Amino acid sequence: MAPPPDTSKTTKLERYNSYIRRVNSTKLLAASTNLLFRATLLTAVVLILLFTLHYPPLLAGHHPSAASAHSHRSLLSSYSSYGGATWEREVRRSATPRRRGGLSVLVTGAAGFVGTHCSLALKKRGDGVLGLDNFNSYYDPSLKRSRQKLLSHHGILVIDADINDSKLLIKLFDVVPFSHVLHLAAQAGVRYAMRNPQSYVASNVAGLVSLFEVAAKHADPQPAIVWASSSSVYGLNTAVPFSELHRTDRPASLYAATKKAGEAIAHTYNHIYGLSITGLRFFTVYGPWGRPDMAYFFFTKAILSGNAITLFKTRDGVDVQRDFTYIDDVVQGCLGALDTAGKSTGTGGKKRGPAQLRVYNLGNTSPVPVGKMVAILEELLAKKAKKNVVTMPRNGDVPYTHANVTLAQKDFKYRPTTDLATGLRRFVK
Numbered sequence: 001m002a003p004p005p006d007t008s009k010t011t012k013l014e015r016y017n018s019y020i021r022r023v024n025s026t027k028l029l030a031a032s033t034n035l036l037f038r039a040t041l042l043t044a045v046v047l048i049l050l051f052t053l054h055y056p057p058l059l060a061g062h063h064p065s066a067a068s069a070h071s072h073r074s075l076l077s078s079y080s081s082y083g084g085a086t087w088e089r090e091v092r093r094s095a096t097p098r099r100r101g102g103l104s105v106l107v108t109g110a111a112g113f114v115g116t117h118c119s120l121a122l123k124k125r126g127d128g129v130l131g132l133d134n135f136n137s138y139y140d141p142s143l144k145r146s147r148q149k150l151l152s153h154h155g156i157l158v159i160d161a162d163i164n165d166s167k168l169l170i171k172l173f174d175v176v177p178f179s180h181v182l183h184l185a186a187q188a189g190v191r192y193a194m195r196n197p198q199s200y201v202a203s204n205v206a207g208l209v210s211l212f213e214v215a216a217k218h219a220d221p222q223p224a225i226v227w228a229s230s231s232s233v234y235g236l237n238t239a240v241p242f243s244e245l246h247r248t249d250r251p252a253s254l255y256a257a258t259k260k261a262g263e264a265i266a267h268t269y270n271h272i273y274g275l276s277i278t279g280l281r282f283f284t285v286y287g288p289w290g291r292p293d294m295a296y297f298f299f300t301k302a303i304l305s306g307n308a309i310t311l312f313k314t315r316d317g318v319d320v321q322r323d324f325t326y327i328d329d330v331v332q333g334c335l336g337a338l339d340t341a342g343k344s345t346g347t348g349g350k351k352r353g354p355a356q357l358r359v360y361n362l363g364n365t366s367p368v369p370v371g372k373m374v375a376i377l378e379e380l381l382a383k384k385a386k387k388n389v390v391t392m393p394r395n396g397d398v399p400y401t402h403a404n405v406t407l408a409q410k411d412f413k414y415r416p417t418t419d420l421a422t423g424l425r426r427f428v429k
């Protein structure tokens with residue numbers, strides 16, 4: 001019988017070969033992972049570049065900047081961390097009123113233009129204010145960070161979070177028994193809705209529902225809610241001046257449609273859950289710390305830098321007109337609405353009785369043609385604008401806005417006092 005073959009060497013060799021194969025495959029895996037990582041990085045850089053080219057930074061013009069507000073928002077909320085004794089202490093400190101009978105207000109969109117001014121005014125008179133903002137990149141977030149610094153200087157904490165983050169909202173209402181919510185977080189801008197429609201649905205519809213859900217079902221006590229609707233809901237309405245009784249079922253832009261949807265949603269939450277809700281229809285609000293995507297702001301920049309501006313005329317050749325409203329007047333209206341808001345009547349998602357549901361115009365009551373607005377800026381800046389006058393494109397704009405504010409005047413003494421020339425002088429300064 002032949003002796004069995006000596007396998008010890010072959011076995012060793014096989015083991016060695018298999019070891020080498022494993023090492024090589026690991027190297028291959030590492031190499032391919034490395035390659036994949038580099039490819040992903042390169043794609044991301046190319047995408048960011050393409051996006052930046054497509055949406056140049058807002059401060060350089062009037063186009064919304066970089067990444068879509070929506071994707072940025074989800075990124076922020078997934079990174080937002082909250083909780084813990086120190087965090088809760090800070091939240092309570094910011095939200096606690098300093099005067100007897102003061103309000104405790106959750107201000108959403110606190111690092112926004114109107115949000116910052118309202119938060120400061122509330123804090124100044126001794127109310128507690130806690131801010132919330134997602135710092136999205138619709139316009140330069142560094143302006144929002146500067147406003148956040150200003151607020152922090154006045155003892156107001158602004159949390160980085162999105163209104164769609166229900167868990168955070170629930171946590172906030174667990175920590176603080178807010179008496180009011182001033183809900184200003186929204187995707188603003190009329191014409192941008194054609195470019196990024198989903199961001200309007202995410203903020204102005206889904207975000208609003210997320211807030212109402214938490215306020216109706218989790219907050220105890222339920223807060224009274226005052227929120228920002230818009231003059232744009234009047235859409236194709238031709239009866240002037242715009243009254244709260246006029247038709248608002250013909251929005252001209254998706255922006256307006258989401259605000260109108262918000263008013264309908266408010267009705268539902270008031271009806272089912274007894275939430276006290278007040279909608280404020282703002283009319284083209286302007287002033288210091290304003291929004292760079294608005295015409296008065298980017299016109300000023302363009303005039304100073306010698307760039308041309310585009311002025312819209314209606315199809316009949318008339319200047320478009322706006323009831324430009326100065327920020328201080330709007331703040332007065334917001335505080336008046338908060339002070340006169342009735343209490344919500346429900347608890348734990350159950351209505352206990354009828355609650356207040358209101359809508360008010362907050363305008364200036366004197367429309368100004370955009371050409372006149374530019375003439376005021378030219379005088380203040382001592383420099384002529386280079387103007388391109390074009391027929392208003394079909395971009396969601398309406399030709400004319402004009403507020404009737406009798407209702408706000410009657411219910412909380414709203415009385416706008418700043419004309420456009422005075423307001424723009426303060427802005428330019």
Ligand SMILES: O=C(O)[C@H]1O[C@H](OP(=O)(O)OP(=O)(O)OC[C@H]2O[C@@H](n3ccc(=O)[nH]c3=O)[C@H](O)[C@@H]2O)[C@H](O)[C@@H](O)[C@@H]1O
Nearest residue numbers: 188189190230231232282283284294295310311312320397
């Ligand atoms: O009243 C409101 O509720 C709305 O007011 C503003 O919207 P808008 O009135 O369109 O304000 P701007 O974008 O600053 O435009 C002001 C005027 O300048 C005109 N315009 C704008 C841009 C431009 O390049 N040229 C031009 O003539 C517009 O047609 C408009 O008549 C805000 O941007 C909205 O977020 C807000 O909801």
